[in-house]
Amino acid sequence: MEAFANYLWSPLFGIVVLTAVYAFGNMVTTWTKGLVSSMMVAAVIFIAGYVSGVLPAIIPTNTQLGAVLGGFGTLLMITHLGTIIKFKELLQEWKTVAVCLAGFIGILIVCGTAGIALFGYDYALTAVAPISGGIVAAQITADAATAAGKPELAAFAFLVMSFQGLIGMPIASFFLKKECDSRIAAGEHLVSTTADGDGEEESKKKLFKPMKPEYNTWVMMICKLAIVAWLGATFSWFLATFLNFTMFSAAVSVLFFGILFHELGFLDDDILTKAGVFNFLMLGLYTLGPSSYSALDFGQVVQLIAPLFGLLLMGATGIIALSLVAGKVLKVSTNLAISCGLAAMFGFPGTLILTTDAVNGTGLPEDQRKNLMDQILPKMIVAGFTTVTIASVIFAGILAPLIF
Secondary structure: OOOOHHHHHOOHHHHHHHHHHHHHHHHHHOOOOOOOOHHHHHHHHHHHHOOOOOOOHHHHHHOOHHHHHHHHHHHHHHHHHHHHHOHHHHHHHHHHHHHHHHHHHHHHHHHHHHHHHHOOOHHHHHHHHHEEEEHHHHHHHHHHHHHOEEEHHHHHHHHHHHHHHHHHHHHHHHHHHHHHHHHHHHHHHOOOOOOOOOOOOOOOOOOOOOOOOOOOHHHHHHHHHHHHHHHHHHHHHHHOOOOOOHHHHHHHHHHHHHHHHHOOOOOOOHHHHHHHHHHHHHHHHHHHHHHHHOOOOOHHHHHHHHHHHHHHHHHHHHHHHHHHHHHHHHHHOHHHHHHHHHHOOOOOOHHHHHHHHHHHHHOOOHHHHHHHHHHHHHHHHHHHHHHHHHHHHHHHHHHHHHHH
């Protein structure tokens, strides 16, 4: 029987269990239109499985995917984020970007004051970066917590990230619907925002010319990405070792290097997706949450409930307050400013789903709904991208070493 148990929980069966849990989670996400995230479903299943003894805690470790992420995968993923940034869109939506960054400050202020007073320093500041972003920000925070000998805080970081949409999405949905009603009342649904230009991309001279397709294979793309990631990590190491400057962590450094070398033409657009390995590395990231949950027992799970939802509500409050202030200063409508700020708590595809639902809920003719979509959706997409993809990684990279 013991031999069968050892065989059953092999790396291959670990992959079966891991992918089955997340596949089911994705189905639930689809059923609930993004309100319940696949990460939330996985967190509940794995924690319940570990505490009850139904699932052994070795599952994520046995898959050995975590070793890949720890060795090089995470930095490759973060460098890759720099290749999906479109500066032209960010410049066009600079007000949206500013509102979102104000929301980040709101999270830090509320969680760093009331959060610390109610739930303590560790919980409050561990929650800040995961509230403001996605799985990469949670991972950076969790890695720092684990290195500091606080595995329960690593688990808490992933829980915050997993449940953030449950708080952020309903609130954002409410304000997006109000934004649609406001624009309809002002007659803006009758105004088309389609560009009148010829649609041609402005030619940009890049330092590196595109490689011929026959040479730019998937392995060449990964090689280029690895070179840039290594340069970024080495730059961070140099600053820390010789200049004693530790705030510019490897995660922050490789992101900036990815952006720079993408702009110079050395890295392809969306490079890991083109190379065909993005989803594999994402699967590796998916093991990190379940790995951290294995450190929790039933008492700790119960103990985490109050700080989890308390800090998520505080984070949402901070986002709303500071986004509202920034929106007033920049003359962005209150409803849209709050919705864009809250995009940090769910990102894409939530930004697309909520905007589509709000616009379709107006019952307007198709052409008028399209006008509303063209006015609101680009701002929400940029908001989610700014917060989850860029700012949260920088935020976590700077904040995590300071917390622990």
